[in-house]
Amino acid sequence: MVEQGLIRAAQSGDRDALITLLREIEDHVYKTAYYILNNEHDALDAAQEALIRVYTKINSYEEKAQFKTWVQRIVTNICIDKFRRTKPSVSMDEHEMxxxxxxxxxxxxxxxxxxxxxxxxxxxxxxxxxxxxxxxxxxxxxxxxxxxxxxxxxxxxxxxxxxxxxxxxxxxxxxxxxxxxx
Known part of the structure; x- marks a missing residue:
C-alpha cells in the first residue's frame, strides 16, 4: 500500500519521493500489463508508458480514488489501447524448471x-x-x-x-x- 505522504511529497515536486513511488508500483504495473497483453515485450512497453504517465500526471491524482486504482486505470487503458491495435497472440514461452x-x-x-x-x-x-x-x-x-x-x-x-x-x-x-x- 502506497503511503499518502509519499504521494503528496511527489505531487509537491519531491523527485526522490516520486522515484520511490514509481519503484513501489512498477511490479504491479508490469504484472497487469503482462497478463492483459500476454507478451513480455508489449508488457514492458505498456508498463513503461504507464509509469511515464504516472510520472507526468501525478499532480492530476486526487484522493477521491485509491492510488492503486488510479494507477491500474492508467495501465489498463494503455493495455486496452495496445490490445485493440494488435491482435493478441498466445505466448508459448518455455518455463525453466x-x-x-x-x-x-x-x-x-x-x-x-x-x-x-x-x-x-x-x-x-x-x-x-x-x-x-x-x-x-x-x-x-x-x-x-x-x-x-x-x-x-x-x-x-x-x-x-x-x-x-x-x-x-x-x-x-x-x-x-x-x-x-x-
Missing part, C-alpha cells in the same frame, strides 16, 4: 502445463473479460475497485466476472475431468 527431487518432477510438470493452459485460456477471453479477471484474481482488486478502475457500473463488473469464469470453466474442462488439454 529446476528439479531437486525426482518425486516432485511429475507435480512440477503438471503444474507448469496447467499454468500454461490457464494463461492460454485467459488469453482466449474477450478483452473486457480478460481485464476483469486480471484485476480481480491477479491484482486482488475488489469489485468496487475494478468498477472504479474501468469506469464501469458495479453490476457490469459482476456480470463480466461471472461470464469470464464461465468461459474459463468451459475452456478448462479437461482439467475438471482429470485430463490435460493439448
Amino acid at each position: 529446476v528439479f531437486h527431487d525426482t518425486q516432485n518432477v511429475e507435480h512440477e510438470v503438471l503444474t507448469a502445463y496447467m499454468a500454461q493452459d490457464v494463461q492460454e485460456a485467459i488469453n482466449r477471453l474477450p478483452e473486457h473479460h480478460r481485464t476483469v479477471i486480471v484485476l480481480r484474481y491477479l491484482q486482488d482488486f475488489s469489485y468496487n475497485e475494478i468498477a472504479d478502475c474501468l469506469n464501469l457500473p458495479l453490476n457490469t463488473v459482476k456480470s463480466y466476472l461471472f461470464r469470464a469464469r464461465q468461459q474459463l470453466q468451459t475452456l478448462l474442462q479437461d482439467y475438471q475431468k482429470g485430463g490435460v488439454s493439448g
Whole structure:
C-alpha cells in the first residue's frame, strides 16, 4: 500500500519521493500489463508508458480514488489501447524448471502445463473479460475497485466476472475431468 505522504511529497515536486513511488508500483504495473497483453515485450512497453504517465500526471491524482486504482486505470487503458491495435497472440514461452527431487518432477510438470493452459485460456477471453479477471484474481482488486478502475457500473463488473469464469470453466474442462488439454 502506497503511503499518502509519499504521494503528496511527489505531487509537491519531491523527485526522490516520486522515484520511490514509481519503484513501489512498477511490479504491479508490469504484472497487469503482462497478463492483459500476454507478451513480455508489449508488457514492458505498456508498463513503461504507464509509469511515464504516472510520472507526468501525478499532480492530476486526487484522493477521491485509491492510488492503486488510479494507477491500474492508467495501465489498463494503455493495455486496452495496445490490445485493440494488435491482435493478441498466445505466448508459448518455455518455463525453466529446476528439479531437486525426482518425486516432485511429475507435480512440477503438471503444474507448469496447467499454468500454461490457464494463461492460454485467459488469453482466449474477450478483452473486457480478460481485464476483469486480471484485476480481480491477479491484482486482488475488489469489485468496487475494478468498477472504479474501468469506469464501469458495479453490476457490469459482476456480470463480466461471472461470464469470464464461465468461459474459463468451459475452456478448462479437461482439467475438471482429470485430463490435460493439448
